[in-house]
Amino acid sequence: MEKQTLLKEIDESLLSFLPKEEGLQKAVMEAVNYSVLAGGKRLRPMLMLLCFRMFGGKDDSVWPFMAAIEMIHTYSLVHDDLPAMDNDEYRRGKKTTHALYGEAMGVLAGDALLNLSMETALTAFLAAPENKHIPEALAILYRASGIYGMIGGQTVDVETEEDRERDAATLDFIYALKTGALLSGAMTVGATLAGAGREKVERIRRVGDLAGKAFQIRDDILDVEGTFEELGKPIGSDEKNHKVTFVSLYGLKKAEEEVAQLTKEAMELLDSLEEEHNDLKELLLSLVDRRK
Amino acid sequence: MEKQTLLKEIDESLLSFLPKEEGLQKAVMEAVNYSVLAGGKRLRPMLMLLCFRMFGGKDDSVWPFMAAIEMIHTYSLVHDDLPAMDNDEYRRGKKTTHALYGEAMGVLAGDALLNLSMETALTAFLAAPENKHIPEALAILYRASGIYGMIGGQTVDVETEEDRERDAATLDFIYALKTGALLSGAMTVGATLAGAGREKVERIRRVGDLAGKAFQIRDDILDVEGTFEELGKPIGSDEKNHKVTFVSLYGLKKAEEEVAQLTKEAMELLDSLEEEHNDLKELLLSLVDRRK
Numbered sequence: 001m002e003k004q005t006l007l008k009e010i011d012e013s014l015l016s017f018l019p020k021e022e023g024l025q026k027a028v029m030e031a032v033n034y035s036v037l038a039g040g041k042r043l044r045p046m047l048m049l050l051c052f053r054m055f056g057g058k059d060d061s062v063w064p065f066m067a068a069i070e071m072i073h074t075y076s077l078v079h080d081d082l083p084a085m086d087n088d089e090y091r092r093g094k095k096t097t098h099a100l101y102g103e104a105m106g107v108l109a110g111d112a113l114l115n116l117s118m119e120t121a122l123t124a125f126l127a128a129p130e131n132k133h134i135p136e137a138l139a140i141l142y143r144a145s146g147i148y149g150m151i152g153g154q155t156v157d158v159e160t161e162e163d164r165e166r167d168a169a170t171l172d173f174i175y176a177l178k179t180g181a182l183l184s185g186a187m188t189v190g191a192t193l194a195g196a197g198r199e200k201v202e203r204i205r206r207v208g209d210l211a212g213k214a215f216q217i218r219d220d221i222l223d224v225e226g227t228f229e230e231l232g233k234p235i236g237s238d239e240k241n242h243k244v245t246f247v248s249l250y251g252l253k254k255a256e257e258e259v260a261q262l263t264k265e266a267m268e269l270l271d272s273l274e275e276e277h278n279d280l281k282e283l284l285l286s287l288v289d290r291r292k
Numbered sequence: 293m294e295k296q297t298l299l300k301e302i303d304e305s306l307l308s309f310l311p312k313e314e315g316l317q318k319a320v321m322e323a324v325n326y327s328v329l330a331g332g333k334r335l336r337p338m339l340m341l342l343c344f345r346m347f348g349g350k351d352d353s354v355w356p357f358m359a360a361i362e363m364i365h366t367y368s369l370v371h372d373d374l375p376a377m378d379n380d381e382y383r384r385g386k387k388t389t390h391a392l393y394g395e396a397m398g399v400l401a402g403d404a405l406l407n408l409s410m411e412t413a414l415t416a417f418l419a420a421p422e423n424k425h426i427p428e429a430l431a432i433l434y435r436a437s438g439i440y441g442m443i444g445g446q447t448v449d450v451e452t453e454e455d456r457e458r459d460a461a462t463l464d465f466i467y468a469l470k471t472g473a474l475l476s477g478a479m480t481v482g483a484t485l486a487g488a489g490r491e492k493v494e495r496i497r498r499v500g501d502l503a504g505k506a507f508q509i510r511d512d513i514l515d516v517e518g519t520f521e522e523l524g525k526p527i528g529s530d531e532k533n534h535k536v537t538f539v540s541l542y543g544l545k546k547a548e549e550e551v552a553q554l555t556k557e558a559m560e561l562l563d564s565l566e567e568e569h570n571d572l573k574e575l576l577l578s579l580v581d582r583r584k
Contacts, residue, residue, distance in 0.1 A: 019439055023444070024444075024448045024462065024465050025439060025443075025444035025445070025447040025448050025469075027447055027451055028439055028443060028444065028447040029439060032439070075403075079399055079400075079403060082376075082399060083376075084374075084375075084376075084395035084396045084398070084399055085396050085399065103376035104376045104377050104450045105447075105450075106376070107371055107374060107376055107377065107399065108371075108443060108446060108447055108450065110403070111367075111371060111402070111403075111406065111443055112438065112439050112443045114403065114406050114407065115406065115434055115437055115438040115439070115443060116438055116439065118410050118430075118434040119431065119434045119435060119438055122427065122430050122431050122434065125427040125431075135414060135417040138410075138414050139411065139414050142407055142410040142411045142414065143411060145407055146404065146407040146408060146411055147311055147317060147320055147321060147324070147404050147407070147408065151317075151320060151400060151403055151404045151407060152315070152316075152317035152320065153317070154400060155317040155319055155320040155397075155400055156316045156317050158396045158397075158400065159319055170316065173316050177317075
């Protein structure tokens with residue numbers, strides 16, 4: 001599999017689920033499309049697809065879900081960037097949605113994207129009427145993005161952001177929910193739609209949890225070591241915002257060691273599955289070892 | 293049917309779908325529960341249930357949907373009240389969510405509610421495994437709340453709010469989408485879950501559209517004629533905000549006539565259906581004729 005070809009396929013599919021910019025409410029369509037098309041690694045759709053294929057998934061149910069999870073991820077960024085939250089003007093080197101379209105449209109575009117994710121995921125019933133796993137996959141997806149997942153993590157992040165006392169357990173909770181839940185959600189949705197069965201889905205979830213945590217710690221490291229050119233956003237922002245991160249708590253060396261350890265565990269667990277998983281392994285390794 | 297008994301049943305069911313206030317992310321659960329329990333007429337769940345029963349619906353699929361639509365309605369109010377939107381401090385005589393919990397939590401609680409609506413509606417698959425209409429009902433619900441429905445209407449409302457040139461067609465669009473879509477969505481979801489069939493569902497949708505518009509014009513009238521005690525929010529706020537409404541465009545007399553005309557059309561259409569619909573009719577009439 002050529003990663004660039006796959007990325008192109010994912011982008012084309014995603015585009016097909018985005019709204020036409022027309023009608024009196026055109027402004028929100030524009031803000032929605034801008035937000036989704038402003039870049040992004042399409043990591044969650046890619047993880048989902050690889051897990052789907054790993055377990056022999058062949059029907060078209062996965063494509064609406066891939067688009068949906070990217071919409072969810074995007075809406076969370078749009079709302080995170082709002083003045084009431086992180087108040088960020090740039091992301092991936094481009095203006096954030098509210099910076100370009102105004103704050104009200106930032107709120108509405110985020111809402112629209114979360115809602116559109118549902119409308120999109122629901123088309124899986126039409127794309128693959130024979131697939132009996134769609135209701136469960138939907139439940140997994142929206143549990144991962146909700147108060148017991150991403151939103152829960154974001155809540156604690158917002159509440160404790162400037163708390164110098166934020167301890168390791170709190171940080172762990174935030175990493176597991178804010179970043180980890182949607183990453184492992186992507187993988188479990190893929191496996192579920194392919195009919196992998198409970199025991200294997202749980203193992204995939206655990207792989208996702210471990211890799212998700214390593215991914216987030218890598219993020220902290222890059223915020224210290226990266227450059228604006230590489231990241232497309234200001235570096236050192238965690239320190240500037242007095243944000244307690246894994247790096248600020250334990251230092252860079254320990255952070256690198258933790259990434260290595262989590263990655264090792266995740267890969268051993270992944271290797272314990274008999275299904276062919278070279279592509280998935282390669283992608284996960286590239287994520288935790290990324291430079292941007 | 294005793295309306296108060298029904299309302300109590302609806303509230304109890306709704307409560308059962310709300311999160312326990314526990315865990316590190318307790319703050320968002322509190323804000324979610326506060327928002328939902330701060331009052332409200334439970335109009336959309338009630339309309340949904342009456343339509344479901346009108347077409348002979350008997351299973352438990354409708355209850356998760358009723359809770360879900362109330363969550364959607366509530367999230368839309370929470371986000372509408374944000375400083376970036378209408379900037380309202382009070383609603384139904386109580387502090388708005390962001391006024392009480394802060395702006396970031398206002399954003400997050402709204403997001404959490406929309407997400408929770410999906411998690412809740414999806415439990416219909418477990419509550420009524422035999423009901424084949426659930427996927428279609430989900431699609432109807434989230435189309436009604438999305439960019440081609442409620443969010444679309446809200447976008448145009450925000451964009452043209454202070455536009456003295458806002459014309460009748462624009463106002464019509466806003467009323468149809470911002471208020472009307474979710475009201476007629478409630479009714480069509482109920483009918484769909486009961487297996488009413490396409491032609492009757494469409495007739496119910498039209499009844500909802502007409503009643504929804506009458507409902508919104510009644511809102512405009514009450515903003516001029518009501519009192520703080522009756523409404524639980526400041527009156528005259530439309531005029532204060534230079535908001536173009538049906539009343540400001542056409543005057544009170546024409547507004548009353550329009551409500552009467554829309555109501556007449558809606559009732560004639562409803563009466564053209566052979567299914568028993570006294571309860572539904574009574575509820576709709578009380579809405580368009582309400583004093584608060």
